[in-house]
Amino acid sequence: MRSILLIAVFALTMIPAYAHLGSLFGIVHNGNTQMPLQDVTVVLKGTGRVAQTNVLGQYQFDNLAAAEYIVEFSHLSFKKRSITVQIKDDERMVLRTDLMTSQIELGEVTISSLEPHDHQLISGVDIKLRPINNSQEVLRMVPGLFIGQHAGGGKAEQIFLRGFDLDHGTDINLTVDGMPVNMVSHAHGQGYADLHFVIPEMIKAVDFKKGPYHADKGNFTTAGWVNLKTQDALEQSFVKLEAGQFDTFRAVAGIDLLGQKGRDRNQNAYLASEYSFSNSYFDHPQHFNRVNVMGKYHGHLTDNTVLTLTGSTFWSRWDASGQIPDRAYESGMIGFFGAIDPTEGGSTSRTNFNAETATVTSRNFVIKNQVFYSHYDFELFSNFTFFLEDPINGDQIRQKESRDLMGYNGSISQQHKVGSTQWTTTLGAQFRQDFVHHIGLAHTKNRNSILERYKYGNINEMNAALYLDEQIQVTNRLAINAGLRYDYFNNQYTDLLEDPSVRKSASEGILSPKLNFYYTFNPKLQLFLNTGKGFHSNDTRVVVAQNGRQILPAAYGSDLGLVVKPFPKMILNASLWYLWMAQEFVYVGDAGVVEPGGKTRRQGIDLSIRYQILKSLYADVDLSTAKPRALSAEAGSNYLPLAPIFTSTGGLSLQMKNGLTGSVRYRYMAQRPANDDYSVKAIGYFVNDLQLNKQWDRYTVGLSIQNLFNTKWKETQFDTESRLKNEAEPVSEIHFTPGTPFFAKVSVMYHF
Structure with missing residues (x-):
């Protein structure tokens, strides 16, 4: 008492x-x-x-x-x-x-436990320092991430990260303003992610994280995730013209629609558009065309609620020279930039609508809602084996689909205190529905004759998810992040080649826990331990064939690392990482067959350094090592084909007060295995790029050079069995797409 x-x-x-x-x-x-x-x-x-x-x-x-x-x-x-x-x-x-x-001053950057930096600090520095040359350059902002184009400028790039050949996005979650880019159950490959609908000049930031450690990131988040944020407002309207070698032309414009009067009312709106054309450097002209149009509105509905509306449309068409076998080039049959089947190519389009609201209530709840819709069309003609299967007509294939994608992302979060401990609790819900119409694989000739349909049907795929995330500030030094996510999938496939058509369905769910620790010793040193479970879904045509069994293979990952400022103007990020993946069934879109993937293990080291040498001169370097192995195979035959084992990128960036900016960069990918016993090798490369810009009050003039020293290199490589027109027997060897030769481009931008 x-x-x-x-x-x-x-x-x-x-x-x-x-x-x-x-x-x-x-x-x-x-x-x-x-x-x-x-x-x-x-x-x-x-x-x-x-x-x-x-x-x-x-x-x-x-x-x-x-x-x-x-x-x-x-x-x-x-x-x-x-x-x-x-x-x-x-x-x-x-x-x-x-x-x-x-200008960025690295000396003023501090490391805080209030919001654990990890890689985000590196990303923030890079996006401010490096000029963005084109839409594919955006992904290279992620340390250790490499891309390669192997079917003309209109096809999504092949992606490599953390010991993964990610194909076109199978194990990396890509979004733009939170709207999904990856296409589930795609005609060409699972997770196919085409970012070409993004206008590079409209990108404000690149957020990313390696590994499966965030509760709000779901499908395909195994190697990591990337979210591109577009500009909410234009500081100035602009028009930009570019011209370069190989009949390359580009025009882009961004118009501020409301001006200062709109800003006074807390409203911004702009319209941007882009047109690109190039014949490229191949012996057979690429006839590449792309059109982008984007509009965005951002304004206050009330003092505590903002509304963002984004609409965009994109169309692209191209011809391609495809992959060529070593023997055809080495024998002199074709040149380094030649083609065996010059009738390859394709077309694609995507129209998007994205609506977002964010509200902060009087009790400090933050409520976010987002709805999105995309209509997408895709048609691709390829020929990887030439005359292996059909000696008369050739082996050209067509992959085609039409898709309607719609979904919702929502969350509610609040900060609160329990004693001296501060908590931020977030509860989120996500929903995605894909209706894929007339998705098919067919044998074709000269892009105009269908010889045989291999696959043809309709897909209905649904993914619903709930997640809980807790950000706990235990002390001013220790922060803990814990999350739990549940995903449910329902897959339906109607086979239109059957008479009558047959519909099959299956469903499955997966629970994904996350636990991360951040300890900040002082404003110059932070240690972190990330752990989590992720997954990637499989193609619906695999799911129904397996009756829903083993169709959501889990991935378990961990990162142990540090963020440190060893000197006032240097930031260093280093981590030891590990990722284990369970059994999976892979749908090979090019052949219409299912192949077992087996269990895999990857481990490695990542190192990123950013250093401000002088007031206006910055240096950066990224090093990544990986040891990817298949666990179900014997030693010596357990290599993962095309998985990178050592990569490095880096360069110098200049930002002067007189308006002169630029960068000189390198990227290096070491030799790696092209098959499971390393008897066939994918040759490495070292390529340099240069960019310079000079800005006056209203004008900016730029020079961009890819492959500064005109290195002969192979951008993508595959160990493929093929047969040429006059060959009696097939041959298995490296087939490659040549990398860009010396390529110069100039630009002029007018601001108003």
Whole structure:
């Protein structure tokens, strides 16, 4: 009884102490666009209190004694700003702050436990320093990620990361503004991800994470995920013209539709468009055409709710020279840039609508809702084996589909305290529905005659998911992130080659836990341990064939690493990683057959370094090693074909106050096995690129050079069995697509 009385007396004495305390509520904006800035670090100097702005650029400090305070704001690529405020008893002070863009100063970057950086800090530095040359360059922002084109400029690139030949996206989750890019049960390959509908100049940021460690990332998140964020507003309208070798032309424009009057009303809208043409460097002209149109609106519905609407449409058509066998080039039958079947090529289109709202309630709940819809068409003609199967007509195939994709992403989160521990709890729901019409694989001739249909049908695939994520700030040094995700799939396939047509279905679910630890010793050193389970789904045609068994193969991963600033102007990120994948069944779209994949294990080391050498000169280097192995095969025959084992990228970037910017870069992929016993090798390459830009008040002139030293290199390589027209027997050897030779392009941009 006495203890209860003491507690009551203590509580009563504390009430008047808190009753007279004040508070500070603030909003931070980009001074150029008046858009709210998220993730700005706000420090109340001398108190040890730190906050970060939310999706509306808001922050708040409560229970402040009446006094004068210095509030310090910092955000990557914005000028630091300090403001002195006077807090009074029983008053809530409201502070609006604009931050202006500036050159990146790595010396000002600190490592904080408030929001664990991991790779995100590296990403933020890179996107501000490196000029983006084209849409495929965007993926190269991810340290250790390589891409290769092997069927003309319109087909999605082949992706390599962390000991994976990811094909076109099977084990990496790609999104744009949260809208999925990967196509499930695609005519060409599972997870096919074509980013060419993104206009490079409209990209604001590249967020990524390696490994399956985030609860809000689901299907295909095994090697990692990448989310491209497009601009919410244009600082200036612009028109840009480009011209280069090989009949290469490009025009792009971005128009601010509302101007300053719109910004005064917290509204922004713009329209952007792009047209590209190139015959490329192949002996047979590529006749590549691409058109992109994009519009975006971002504005406040209320003081606490923002609405973002994005619409875009994209169309592309091209001819391709395809992959050529070593023997054809080495015998002089064709040149290095020649073709065996010059009738390859294709066309594709995608139209998107994306609507997003974000609301911050009076009780500090953050509610996000997103709905999206895409209509997608795809047609691709390829010939990998030439005359192996059909000595008369050749082996050309057509892969075709028409798709309607729709879905929803939603979440509700809140920050709260339990004693001195701060929690952020997020509950999310996601839904995706794909209707794929007349998806097929057929034997064709000269892109106009169907000789035989191998596969032909309709797909209905649904994926629904729930997830719970807890971000726990245990102390000012220790942060813990725990998550749990559940995904449910329902797959239906109607075989239209059967008479009458036959529909089969199957369903399955998977639970994916995540647990991550971040310990920040000081503003210069943070250790992290990431663990988690992920998965990639399999093609519906595999799922129904397996009656739903083993159709969601799990992946278990872990990263142990650090983020450190060994010197004031250097940031280093290093990690040891491991990934184990369960049995899977793979649908080979080029052959229309199912192959067992087996269990695999990958482990390696990643190292990223960013260094500011001088005020305007920056250096970067990324090193990645991997040891990928099949666990069901004997040693010596357990290599994973085409999986990279060592890669490195790096370069120098220049950002001068007089408007001169640029970069010189390299990328290196070491030799790697092309088959499971390493008896056939995919030869490595080392290629350099250069880019320079000079900006005046209204004009920017640029020069871009790919393959600066005109290196002869093979961009993609496959160990394939094929037969040429006059060969009696087939031959198995490397088939390759030649890499870009020296390629120069100039550009002129006008700002208004």
